Amino acid sequence: MKQIRNFSIIAHIDHGKSTLADRLIQATGLVDARDFRDQLLDTMDIERERGITIKSQAITLPYVDSEGQEYALNLIDTPGHVDFSYEVSRALASCEGVLLLVDAAQGVEAQTMANLFAAMEHDLEIIPVINKIDLPSADIEQTKEQIEMDLGLDSDLAILCSAKEGTGIDHVLATIVDQIPPPTGSEEDPLQALIFDAHYDPFRGAIVSCRIFSGRVRPGDTIRLMYNNATYRVEEVGVFRLTRESRKSLSAGEVGYIISGIKTVSDTRIGDTITLENNPAPTPLPGFKEVKPVVFASVYPVASDEYRSLVEALEKYKLNDASLVYQKDSSAALGLGFRCGFLGLLHLEIVQERLEREFDQSLIMTSPTVQYRFVLTNGDEVTIDNPIYYPDPAAIAKAFEPYIRASIMIPERYMGAVMELCLERRGTHSQFSYPSTGRIEIQFDLPLAEVIYDFYDKLKTVTQGYGSFDYDLLDYRESDLVKLDILLNGEKVDALCQIVYREGARARALNACNRLKEEIPRHMFKIAIQGAIGGTIIARSTVNAFRKDVTAKCYGGDISRKRKLLEKQKKGKKRMKMVGSVTVPQSAFIAILRSDDKK
Secondary structure (H helix, E strand, O other), X not given: OOOEEEEEEEEOOOXXXXXXXXXXXXXXXXXXXXXXXXXXXOOOHHHHHHOOOOOOOEEEEEEEOOOOOEEEEEEEOOOOOHHHHHHHHHHHHOOOEEEEEEEOOOEXXXXXXXXXXXXXXXXXXXXXXXXXXXXXXXXXHHHHHHHHHOOOOOHHHOEEOEOOOOEOHHXXXXXXXXXXXXXXXXXXXXXXXXXXXXXXXXXOEEEEEEEEEEOEEOOOOEEEEOOOOOEEEOXXXXXXXXXXXXXXXXXXXOEEEEEEEEOOHHHOXXXXXXXXXXXXXXXXXXXXXXXOOOEEXXXXXXXXXXXXXXXXXXXXXXXXXXXXXXXXXXXXXXXXXEEEEEOOHHXXXXXXXXXXXHOOOOEEEOOOEEOEEEEEOOOOEEEEOOXXXXXXXXXXXXXXXXXXXEEEEEEHHHHHHHHHXXXXXXXXXXXXXXXXXXXXXXXXXXXXXXXXXXXXXXXXHHOOOOOEEEEEEEEEEEOOEEEEEEEEOOEEOHHHOEEEEHHHHHHHHHXXXXXXXXXXXXXXXXXXXXXXXXXXXXXXXXXXXXXXXXXXOOOOOOHHHHHHHHHHHHHHHHHHHHHOOOOOOXXXXXXXXXXXXXX
16 A cells, blocks of 8 residues: 555646646556557547546556666546536545646635635645646746745645646656655555546446545455445456556455446446445545536427437436436427436536537427525425426515635736626625735625626726636525516517526616517517516517518509508508517527627
């Protein structure tokens, strides 16, 4: 066990985490130059294009120090985005230390702080690494000062490296061996293994990534998952190199995989504990919790005859992503579909993009919403994530919506613009701290519903790309909520309705009406687009009809001749409107999500 080191790399988005992992893999000789490609641990095309890690990976690096001593360095890679913070916490629970990566040009940012606190909660050894020192804009002294002031770490111990150029990589590896403690635990104790990830193999079933804390597991053993009490027979165990390498056993301190014929990834809960059926551990490992969706949206096929294909695509997707929750849904405007729950907005985007790319689906996705709670006059409490099920307004005693605590790190000059943006979005309880000269951290309590409506894009715009944003879910708070209906020629379109804050309802309704006016093509009759709360119309715009000039043949003569022709045309248009149906294009459902100044 003294030759094992378990560590993770944590950083803000785009601070060079995947690039550093690439250099460590190359430096330990695990991949030759011919087989190497950038972002080696990111296996999906979407990860490579966006430069983000979605699915965490693990890899065992063989390392020989200057004295010829051999070590196994287990790198447990983590997703960097706030949506996947629970997965990150389970990966950190599997480690003894972390490399905390800080960009020499950007400095300490919001998620750097959040990740540091997460590592501190697990009592890990933290090694600060200053990356991107080769950039012309790199300010190493300023970054060191921020590490001292913001993070409270000793900047003299910070390793200077450039993951892109390969500078300082040997120093990083030597420091991992010297400073990160070896794992503890006994092989004689009952088996306790923490699941930190799982992925689906079409031939072998779910492959569970785990860290063994005590005991030993071999092929042929019968294991039990302590959360759902399911038992399975182990077919294969091994470690992660660039491919899976099978071993005779995995014992305390090691990180590897277990294949045991588990049919779906959703049977393996991240954070669950694996033990042996015949010699079980007395208690599971701490920290397990059910992952709950935060953002909800409905998904429909563009053509109704593609519904069967969407069902199959979602079933296959669910095999790989246990955090997606969905159930059947239907809409008068869009037909049959599914109501889906996501961990956050990035998760929603990724699911949509992967369904379109990997499963060749054409989708319409309704506007994302959050879970609201309503206390009714009869004392019942209902939770709603779909505006269609909004209770009768007369029966509502109180309404509650979820709040988050947002931490926004910005250069000082953008303070006014960011304050204005947060106050516009009903931000309260602001707190300020000045981590270092010229930088400010603002904390606001914001309704989650205001954040999912293009808040991040606006923040990046007003701070010219320098603002960084991180958040934690807080609680539910009382609010004045109403249901905003969108009507086309007096008929409600259920797929476009939203639950909104009463004071912001008119602005949201006007935006929706104007957007729809641009997107809905002209028909042979006039189309009235209205925003309504109950029976009160609060916004309106009109799509004018195609019109033939029926008075063109009248040369002179009495005005009554023209009037007669116009009246006849008006009656025809009215009759057409009664039987005609309005076609709403797919783009209209996406356009309604954008705010006024975003074309």
